[in-house]
Amino acid sequence: MSKSTNPKYLDISKEIIRRIESGELHPGDKVPSENELIKTYKISNTTARKSLLEVEINGWVSRVKGKGTFVLNRFQDKYLTRVLGSFEAIKESFNDNLIKEGFAPKNLILEKTIIENGISSNINGRHYIVEGPVLKIHRLRFADDMLLKDETRYISMKICPKINMLDLEQPLLKIYEEKYQLELNEVQRTLGTQILYPGEPGNFFENEMPLAVFVLDGAIFTSEGKIVELEKSYYRGDKYKFSVSAKPQLLKK
Amino acid sequence: MSKSTNPKYLDISKEIIRRIESGELHPGDKVPSENELIKTYKISNTTARKSLLEVEINGWVSRVKGKGTFVLNRFQDKYLTRVLGSFEAIKESFNDNLIKEGFAPKNLILEKTIIENGISSNINGRHYIVEGPVLKIHRLRFADDMLLKDETRYISMKICPKINMLDLEQPLLKIYEEKYQLELNEVQRTLGTQILYPGEPGNFFENEMPLAVFVLDGAIFTSEGKIVELEKSYYRGDKYKFSVSAKPQLLKK
Numbered sequence: 373m374s375k376s377t378n379p380k381y382l383d384i385s386k387e388i389i390r391r392i393e394s395g396e397l398h399p400g401d402k403v404p405s406e407n408e409l410i411k412t413y414k415i416s417n418t419t420a421r422k423s424l425l426e427v428e429i430n431g432w433v434s435r436v437k438g439k440g441t442f443v444l445n446r447f448q449d450k451y452l453t454r455v456l457g458s459f460e461a462i463k464e465s466f467n468d469n470l471i472k473e474g475f476a477p478k479n480l481i482l483e484k485t486i487i488e489n490g491i492s493s494n495i496n497g498r499h500y501i502v503e504g505p506v507l508k509i510h511r512l513r514f515a516d517d518m519l520l521k522d523e524t525r526y527i528s529m530k531i532c533p534k535i536n537m538l539d540l541e542q543p544l545l546k547i548y549e550e551k552y553q554l555e556l557n558e559v560q561r562t563l564g565t566q567i568l569y570p571g572e573p574g575n576f577f578e579n580e581m582p583l584a585v586f587v588l589d590g591a592i593f594t595s596e597g598k599i600v601e602l603e604k605s606y607y608r609g610d611k612y613k614f615s616v617s618a619k620p621q622l623l624k625k
Numbered sequence: 626m627s628k629s630t631n632p633k634y635l636d637i638s639k640e641i642i643r644r645i646e647s648g649e650l651h652p653g654d655k656v657p658s659e660n661e662l663i664k665t666y667k668i669s670n671t672t673a674r675k676s677l678l679e680v681e682i683n684g685w686v687s688r689v690k691g692k693g694t695f696v697l698n699r700f701q702d703k704y705l706t707r708v709l710g711s712f713e714a715i716k717e718s719f720n721d722n723l724i725k726e727g728f729a730p731k732n733l734i735l736e737k738t739i740i741e742n743g744i745s746s747n748i749n750g751r752h753y754i755v756e757g758p759v760l761k762i763h764r765l766r767f768a769d770d771m772l773l774k775d776e777t778r779y780i781s782m783k784i785c786p787k788i789n790m791l792d793l794e795q796p797l798l799k800i801y802e803e804k805y806q807l808e809l810n811e812v813q814r815t816l817g818t819q820i821l822y823p824g825e826p827g828n829f830f831e832n833e834m835p836l837a838v839f840v841l842d843g844a845i846f847t848s849e850g851k852i853v854e855l856e857k858s859y860y861r862g863d864k865y866k867f868s869v870s871a872k873p874q875l876l877k878k
Binding site: 462 | 678681682683684704706709710711712713715745747748752753754809810811812813814815816817818819820835836837838839862865866867868869870871872873
């Protein structure tokens with residue numbers, strides 16, 4: 373039924389993608405039609421169809437019924453997708469992520485204070501409390517001068533003494549693990565959504581229209597069940613999506 | 626430093642929670658203060674403080690500075706939290722979930738049609754296509770007469786022939802696994818957010834104010850990498866939160 377070992381349609385799709393990546397084909401350009409591919413590569417119409425489908429599946433082009441297949445604008449309406457449920461993904465720095473995606477990141481620290489009393493948060497239906505002293509860092513995270521994330525973190529200074537003295541531009545998870553030798557056991561996150569209206573107090577997004585934002589509440593736990601950090605952040609809903617992949621647990625504990 | 630084996634403060638917190646659960650203490654009622662607990666149970670002020678903290682951590686009460694500790698209204702402003710990233714949680718039926726949470730679920734099927742052409746969707750930055758025929762089911766999911774979820778599923782009838790003839794009130798994942806003996810390998814989901822305005826075409830939520838909704842795009846894959854189902858659903862953002870827990874991967878493949 374099916375051919376294996378480097379099928380022809382894959383080679384052709386890769387060639388088309390190469391032409392888009394190199395800039396030979398621009399956003400909005402028409403890519404070769406099925407008939408043109410059949411002529412050029414002496415292939416069947418099934419192979420031609422599969423070639424274009426593969427390029428489409430990979431998100432490079434879009435078919436418009438009766439008009440042809442067009443190169444997509446990779447930057448227009450592009451969402452930054454963040455993986456949830458992966459400890460490894462959480463470790464990556466916000467800035468590195470943006471640089472990878474072709475943006476110039478910029479941070480603005482609005483507040484960096486030590487709170488002597490503890491603070492509390494409601495995550496996944498449970499109420500969590502971190503005893504003081506706690507380092508509060510409130511940062512605005514920009515990409516190409518657009519505010520993407522309004523982030524507040526509360527770090528236990530009982531567990532991480534003097535953390536206020538460190539360079540906190542690095543991923544904080546790395547600091548907890550490497551500088552404080554903490555064995556981190558779990559990250560709990562809850563995503564809500566709300567509307568921020570222009571000019572609302574505490575809204576730093578400078579949106580001119582009502583803006584749907586994601587509200588992320590997070591907690592990071594040590595292997596002893598203690599909370600190292602609580603986070604409360606707002607992500608622009610018109611720029612971000614959150615993704616998660618679930619697989620069946622083959623091994624039951 | 627710390628006592629083990631059934632600490633006193635836990636016994637006391639359980640007693641307070643029991644009084645709330647039984648209805649002896651109502652939402653808005655003041656629970657005993659630290660001083661009252663000290664007198665009643667002949668305990669230290671540390672133990673009294675920890676008892677109230679435990680009840681608060683469990684989400685039953687809230688402290689108001691200088692006023693006391695009050696029983697929370699468990700139903701007002703309560704969010705329905707859905708676990709992402711768990712295959713097992715996805716298997717649970719929408720209705721059963723609501724019943725568990727004390728609601729009366731109701732469904733309204735708006736559309737149930739067979740689409741001869743395939744359909745496509747963009748999930749986690751990839752473009753997915755399901756070849757036809759595809760069963761489209763568009764359902765409105767209510768709890769206590771409030772629309773919570775506007776759900777559209779596209780099911781491959783190549784993989785699940787005659788699925789339109791089955792009772793689709795059961796969890797669909799169960800049907801795929803049990804009736805069609807499919808080995809499901811992965812569920813991919815992307816969460817976006819947008820604002821639905823009152824009276825907007827396609828908005829079934831009957832909101833009188835702008836409403837932030839979650840937009841869920843999902844795909845379910847068989848072990849052969851084929852897509853059984855694509856989903857596009859809208860959840861009321863003022864009623865739902867999504868949660869996810871990440872643990873470090875101890876075993877690397």
